[in-house]
Amino acid sequence: MARRIICIGDSNTYGYDPAAFGGARYPEGVRWTSRLGSAWDIRNLGENGREIPSSSFAVRVLLGQVRSRLPADGLCLMLGTNDLLCGASPAEAAERMRIFISDLLVCGLPLLLVAPPLMQSGTWVESDALIRSSGQLAPLYRDLAALCGVSFCDASGWDIPVVFDGVHFSEQGHRRFAEQLEPVFAQTFL
Secondary structure (H helix, E strand, O other): EEEEEEEEHHHHHOOEEEOOOOOOOOOOHHHHHHHHOOOOOEEEEEEEOOOOOHHHHHHHHHHHHOOOOOOEEEEEEEEOHHHOOOOOOOOHHHHHHHHHHHHHHOOOOOOHHHHHHHHOOOOOOOOHHHHHHHHHHHOOOOOHHHHHOOEEEEEEHHHOOOOOOOEOOOOOHHHHHHHHHHHHHHHHHH
């Protein structure tokens, strides 16, 4: 029986393809959430532009979305890129994540915190400082996972291919991300 995992993320979890006319969602078979294999029943809570929820309203909305998808066997959480793109420092993003994880732990599910893949130079990422900031999330998230007692995965070193903007996964990026994440899921949720 497939394990049901709720994935909370941004447009890379959603499967956004900015190269499509007007921007569109990649088809089901392209997105990493649909390429993990038959052992997984993924409930995709990816949303374009999603930052780490920090207002009580945003947290309530997202917790309501999680609860509506229960029962589940675990939560996968990959956020922070949009926070950096909107001006947050890595430390600010990590603090937002710490508070959000404490809100998610009330669900009583195993939680996997994923440090997002590094941003790359592109139309959305024009400074080396932003690329460095994206690399600073992983050690902060690793420490945070240990502090909160949740599992951790560092995708910042996975060399995930992105499209022209330097942020969104290409089709090959979705495939490679799924290949790298599947054994992590097996170790975390089985």
